[in-house]
Amino acid sequence: MDLSRIGWLLTVATCAIVAVACLASGYQGYAAVTAAVLVAAAINLFD
Incomplete structure (x- = not known):
């Protein structure tokens, strides 16, 4: 696994965590x- 793929994977994981946290806090727009x-x-993970 190359470095760019790891970077995109970390970005996806971070966004997933933030999206769930925003939903749990009632911020549907965010x-x-x-x-x-x-x-x-x-x-970008499907290159």
Whole structure:
């Protein structure tokens, strides 16, 4: 596994944690934006 793939994987994991935390705190808008960033970052894992 190369370094760029590890970086994107960490980005996806961080976004997932933040999205869940935002939902748990009642911030649906921030959770949606974070989920969109998560999807955009996850696309880079499929190279």
